[in-house]
Amino acid sequence: MDSHIEVPELQEQFETPAQQKEVSTLGMWIFLVTEVMFFGGLFLAYSVYRRTFATVFGAASNTMDVWLGAANTAVLICSSFTMVLAVRAAQVGSRKALIVFLILTILFGGVFLGIKGIEWDTKFAEHHVPGPTFHLEDVPPGDQGPAQLFFSLYFTMTGLHALHMVIGEGLMLFLLWHAYKGKYTPSYYTPVDIGGLYWHFVDIIWIFLFPLLYLIARHQH
Amino acid sequence: MHEHVDSIKSYTLVFVSLLILTAATTLVATIDLGALNVVMALFIAVVKMLLVALFFMHLRHSTILTKVVVGGGMLWLGILLVFSLADFVTRGWLPVPGK
Numbered sequence: 001m002d003s004h005i006e007v008p009e010l011q012e013q014f015e016t017p018a019q020q021k022e023v024s025t026l027g028m029w030i031f032l033v034t035e036v037m038f039f040g041g042l043f044l045a046y047s048v049y050r051r052t053f054a055t056v057f058g059a060a061s062n063t064m065d066v067w068l069g070a071a072n073t074a075v076l077i078c079s080s081f082t083m084v085l086a087v088r089a090a091q092v093g094s095r096k097a098l099i100v101f102l103i104l105t106i107l108f109g110g111v112f113l114g115i116k117g118i119e120w121d122t123k124f125a126e127h128h129v130p131g132p133t134f135h136l137e138d139v140p141p142g143d144q145g146p147a148q149l150f151f152s153l154y155f156t157m158t159g160l161h162a163l164h165m166v167i168g169e170g171l172m173l174f175l176l177w178h179a180y181k182g183k184y185t186p187s188y189y190t191p192v193d194i195g196g197l198y199w200h201f202v203d204i205i206w207i208f209l210f211p212l213l214y215l216i217a218r219h220q221h
Numbered sequence: 222m223h224e225h226v227d228s229i230k231s232y233t234l235v236f237v238s239l240l241i242l243t244a245a246t247t248l249v250a251t252i253d254l255g256a257l258n259v260v261m262a263l264f265i266a267v268v269k270m271l272l273v274a275l276f277f278m279h280l281r282h283s284t285i286l287t288k289v290v291v292g293g294g295m296l297w298l299g300i301l302l303v304f305s306l307a308d309f310v311t312r313g314w315l316p317v318p319g320k
Binding site: 041081085091 | 302
């Protein structure tokens with residue numbers, strides 16, 4: 001007896017659609033764990049230098065626009081909400097809702113990147129970008145080096161996060177195109193599901209970046 | 222194939238909780254709690270991470286294998302952070318030459 005179930009999307013190496021989906025989901029989680037390790041090293045570097053240069057890091061952190069940071073956190077949470085509703089729309093087989101929620105997710109992601117771009121632009125105008133023209137106000141000349149270290153970590157961490165957002169936007173456009181063509185059904189929507197996992201992961205990274213970069217010394221302001 | 226379809230209501234509750242926690246962490250940061258400021262910021266961030274992972278990433282419906290992989294990842298992240306910082310923080314405690 002052939003136990004292989006005939007479903008168009010089922011690859012021949014799998015017995016059932018459930019097994020195939022489980023393999024994809026697990027693979028995505030393993031990738032996300034490697035991403036956790038990757039960002040973990042940066043968070044460790046940040047912790048070590050923040051402890052070593054606590055006062056300078058505090059002063060540097062207080063130059064951040066906390067309201068833009070908080071607004072961006074809210075925007076990303078909104079995008080995660082629309083993403084999870086997109087996955088739900090795929091689960092229940094609503095192509096129209098899937099397309100609408102994917103578009104909303106892409107728009108929120110775009111707003112996040114736009115606000116991030118405004119913040120970076122301000123840093124360039126204020127000479128807060130590490131390099132020969134770097135200068136942080138109210139910090140003695142001897143502490144300009146550690147202050148540059150803070151902004152190096154800031155640009156590395158928010159830059160890599162933004163790169164993940166750009167990749168996420170690309171994934172969402174791919175999903176949108178395939179959703180538009182009607183490729184996803186309640187029996188096969190794995191790409192939407194694991195695309196969602198990636199998107200929520202990028203949200204979680206920002207959930208940690210926001211307090212560490214923007215809020216650490218706010219009470220001394 | 223068994224699939225959990227969560228209600229829009231439960232997703233909305235998680236969404237609203239995340240927004241409230243974002244406002245909370247932003248406001249709590251302006252109050253001087255001494256060393257507890259960092260603890261509060263990280264505590265709220267961990268709660269938000271758990272909400273996103275368990276509900277939005279459906280980890281609570283995931284298979285045991287997936288949960289073990291995620292738990293293992295968190296364990297290794299813990300080893301990275303805790304062991305490295307334990308070394309770094311305690312390095313000045315003993316007057317050992319060449320520390």
